[in-house]
Each structure stands twice: as C-alpha cells, then as structure tokens.
Amino acid sequence: MTLLGDRERLSYIAAQAADSRLNVELETEGMTLNIGPQHPATHGTLRIIARLDGEQVVWAEPSCGYMHRGYEKLAEVRTYPQVTTLVNRIDWLGSFANEVPFILAAEKLMGVEAPPRAQYIRTILFELSRIANVSLFLGDLGVQLGAITPVFLAFRDREYVLNLIEAATGGRFHPNFDRIGGLKDDLPAGWVDETRSVTKKLRRFCDEIEDLLFGNEIFQSRTRGIGVIPRDVALQYGLSGANLRASGVDWDLRRDHDLPMAWKHAQWKVWTHPDGDSFARCWVRLQEVREATRIVDQLLDAIPAGPVMAKVPKIIKVPEGEAWVSTENPLGEMGYYVVSRGDLGPFRVKIRSASFNNISIVPWLLRGVYVPDIVTILASLYFILGDIDR
C-alpha cells in the first residue's frame, strides 16, 4: 500500500477498523445472509454470502458459476463461424462487442484484414452495443438505489439503438454479424441518417440521467465515498474498463492497442476520475456513453466506400498457431486466446471476460459496509452474469 492519496488511505483504514471494531462494544451474534442466487440486486444468479453484524458486513464472498454454460469447451467442437453465435451470449447486453475480439484473433491467425469499410462499420456497431449496454446500466443504477423512474427512460432510449442494430444485422440482441474477413452485409439504405438522429437522442438521454440521478443529493450521498477502490488495489485485482478508469488509471484499449478497427480515426477522450468510489464509476460510464455517441457520429461522416468482405475461402481453415486479442468492451477488457491446430474449429479458446475479474474485488470491497451499500457497490461495479460465468 504505497503511494496512496490521503483519501484512499483513510477509506482503507476505515474498512480495516470496521473489521476489528465489530463485536467489541457489544457481544452480539452475527447473521449469515445469502444474497442470491435469486435476488433483485444481483442481475441474475450471482450469490453473495455475507456475514452481518446488525446491518454491517463483516465478511462477504461472491459465489459464481450458477450460470456456467461452458462456452470455452463448446467452442472446441464448433467451426470458426459458429463460435460467434456462442460468444454473442457472454455479455448479452453488448453482444456485438463480444464477437469482435474473437474474429480479430482468427483474422490475425489467418493473416487477413477486413477492408476499411468493414472496419468502420464494425467500430460503429461496437460503439452502438456499448451505448445499448451502458445506457441500461445508467437506468438500472436508479432502480438499485430506489429511484424507479430512470430505468424506463433507459429502456425507452436503448430501444432506438437496438432498432438500429436490428436494421443493420437482423438481430436485436444477438446479431451474429461479424465474419472472418469482414461483415455479413453492407448497411441498409438510410441507416446512416437514422443513426445520426439516434445519437442525438442518446446525448439528450445522458443529460436527462445526469439531471435525474447524478445531480440528486440523495444519489450523491449514497454513492460518494462508498466502495472506494484505490489505484493500486484496482491494478492488483486486475480490474479493467470503467472500474479501472474511475480509480484514476488512464487505460483504454481502444486507444492503446493497435487493432484493425476505426477508433484511431476519430477524436475522442478517455475519461478518468480520481476518486475511485461508486460515484466515480457511474460518472465515468456516463461520459463513456457520450464519447461513444461522438465516435459514432465522426465515423459515420468518414465511412469509406468499398467492399465489406475481404477475400477469404468458403471453408475457413485457420492455420496452426496461437493468438491473443483483447478489446475494450462495455464492461472492460475482453479477450480471446485462440489456439489453432489447423482444423475447421479452434483447438482451445480461453475467454478473458471483464466481469469475472471485476467481481473478484468484491470481498475486499464489501468489508465493513452496510447492507444498502452492498447494492450500491454491486451496481456500480456493473457486471453481467453471463460475462462472469461464461
């Protein structure tokens, strides 16, 4: 614990103190509370075993695996084009973003690169799924903290994005649109103009949410200083995405990795926040949606003409080798380590999904907090069960 700011050190000491203070003043009996696997705060089937003293958490441990679907194993008996159907369902709210790193890894092994137009469209769809994903987070945040209205606004405006994804790919939730060497189809007519109007709506949605939630005093008092993750703790636990940026680490794979994608052609900013608390995590995500709409707007203006598919054989056989590609997905770093033995399908696929690493910090973070703060912290860490259990 070196190089900590005062604020971070204080919060760490407070958590430690809460740990030792319990049961000293008054000899009370603890209670073990099973939060989940079926519980409204866990977005699915995460189970958190919490030992409570009154309403204070003494010790908490997440228990995952209730929804394990064995995608890594399933991928071994699928051909390459079939794997995208599987990985769509990992982070089901930002499904297109799951396909991209896998396809990029396969392309890397085959030595092909998608044509520029396909790269642009990929990036646009990638950012649209980020918007669809994170805007729902912004609404859901309200529900977790007891405000029931924002989530409906989120569902209303996410619908526009899903319609766009459906218009381009044919699937609202599971597009299965990315192909090795490019995309399945070109964009439909009128899609570009429609998208421009949608990004405008989404920016208005961001303003609305900022008014409704982020400016609200109760919201601030519920999130500020709650669940503080100091910078080097975040790094040690392998957090990624907005959770890491909210702890003040300037780290974004869209900018830092040199991938055959179109992010480098747009002007945008990577937002960080020095506080590392729940508010910072929510705030960084809000800014991310805004930046995503900016990226989409700029790429729509600059989208080049040309084919959307490179020359690849009908039956795809990936040459022997190993490749690792990770991208900045809505939830954080998502990567695939693909091992090929030259067959129709991968020999082994290791999936690195963001949420699994992000919830690993939960036991550290939940010590000494109150029961309502469990919900705040889980909501602000933002995980998707499919992304934890795969």
Add this chain to the structure above:
Amino acid sequence: MSAGAAVLLAAGVAHVASLAVEVPYWGQSLLRVLGGAVAVLLPAGTIVYVFLFKMMSFMQSRLGPMDAGPYGSLQLVAEVGKWLQKEDIVPERADARIFKIAPVVVLVSTFLLVAVVPFGPDAWFTDFEGGVFYALAVSSISVLGILIAGWSSANKYSLLGGLRAAGQLIAYELPMVLAVVGVVIQAGTMNLQDIVVAQNAGSIFGFAGLGNPYVLTQFVGFVVFMIAVQAELTQAPFDMPIAESELVSGYMTEYSGFRFLIFFIGEFATAGVFAMIASVLFLGGWGVPFAWFGWTGLDDVSGWMNLAGPVIVLTKMMLVTFLIMWVRFSYPRFREDQLQKFAWKVLIPVSLANIAVTSVLKVAV
C-alpha cells in the same frame, strides 16, 4: 366519490338532532362502520389507480394498464381478484398466529386514524377534544404490525426490514408530533374540527377571503410534516423497510395472496388518511373560507356543507397525495443511517425552532 360522500354524510348526520331522524345505537354504529370502510377504501382505490397506475406510468413514458375497463380503470378489481385467488402461504417455521395477525394490525391503525377526521360541520365519526393527540398515537400502531410481520416471518430479509421499519417509524414519529404542535399552538385546540373552523373563520391581516390556512403560517411545519409522513408511509426516499433491490420486499417478503393485499391496501389507505389529516391540519379541511358566505362560526355553517365537505376533503387529499407520490416516483432511497441523521439533526431542530417561533408570535401578536 359522491356515493362515498352520501354514506359519510349519513354517518355524520346520524348525530344531528335537528334532522329528527331517530337512529338506534346499533344503527349509528353500523353507519359509522360502513362510512369508515368507504372513507378508507375509496381513497385507497382512487390513489392506486390515479397515482400508482397512471401517474407513475406517464412519468415513466408508458401508458400503464389499458385493457381492464376504460383506460384500465378496472385494473384494481382484476388485481384484487388475482390476489384473492392466490394460495395463502405461511412459511413452515413462521410463528403462524402472529404472522396472520400482522397485516390486520397494520390496517386497523388506518381505520382508527380515519375516525377523527372531520368531513363536514356535522359529518364526522367521532368528535373529541384530543383529536390530534389520538391521531398521532394510533398512527404508531402500524409499527407494531410491521415489526411483528418482520419477526414472525422467519426470514432474514423480513427481519432486517422489520427492524429498519421500527427504527425509522420511531425516529419520524417525533418530528411529526413536533410539526403538529405548531398548528395546535396556533389554533389553540387539539380538536380537529375546531382546527378546521379556526382556519376558515380566520383572516390574514384582516383579509378574510382566503381564511387562514395554516400552510401559510406554518409552512415549515407543513414541510416537516410531509417529510415525516413520507417516512411513516415507508415510501421513497424512505422506503428502506421494503427496499426491493436490497431486502427483496422487506417485512412483506413472505406474504402472499390476500394477506399481501391487506398490506398493499394498508399502504395506500394510510397514505390517503395521512393526506386527509394533512389537509385538515394545514389546508383548511372540509371548509371553504367562511367569509364567502358570511358565516362566523361552526353554528352558522349551512347544512349543504355536509355534502360538499367530503368532496372538498377528498380533493385536498388528492393534492397532498400527489405531492407524496411525486416524490416517491422520482427520488432514490436514503441509507438507514442517513435517514436517522436527517431526522435527528435536521427535522427535529427545525420543528423545535418552529414551535419556539410560533409560541413567541402567538403570545406577542
């Protein structure tokens, strides 16, 4: 609403000797029971439909129920039917007798509360001097129901919810009482009927066209009272005892079927009754400014106010409930310790200061 008003009127006029209708004692009691049921259930149903079904939906850019009846107006009937058909589950390890009594205890406090609300010059269930005192006392009975519901359910979430409710309701009882004390000082009486008369017969600096509704002079008291009511009703931003994202449903977690229905009715009926009491204490209750018709006191008021009064009270109740629901649908939830801090560090000092200022002015002016 007018049907309800008529029954209320009947219940009220049963006492009036001038009508020369001799109703035997059991008849009077029956009329009061019927009137009480209407005065509790009618506002509850109206509030659920107008605010919970429709206003909340409009705030959330959706339509709400549209299929059952015109604009979904019979949705509540359908919901009640659904709840009545459901199995009445008592958890195996629950304290069955207590578990079954709890929702009734909560609802009873609502019925007891409506007993002192005046609906017109003669339309009241009971008219006694300690009305304010009584109302504040019986409103705490619901805490008991919630606490035993949480304890007897044999569920950890219920227990947490019940204990939170107990802490919260006791903390907010105090600011509520202190807020009302301002009104009592200004009116010089604890009788709710007299408080209504004092407001409508009063004048502001000699201008009697508005009466003297205490929301103007006791604005601080009104705000504190409404916040305390919000907490008493366990509605957002004070809904931690229910807190569906943390405690699933708090003390109601294990309840199903008609027992849940009783809790549900109790929640909204209590909202309605508290809104009625707020309108009586701060908005002039059933009366119109007496100067409009040249009345000077309770004895002058025409008999037709017995008919108009309930409608006026219900209208004001809807206005107050609108405030309650507006806040409920917009705000996130406090944390338990923040709620206690808010009660003890803000509301109680403010209402104490309000009492001090009111007393000084009462003596000085």
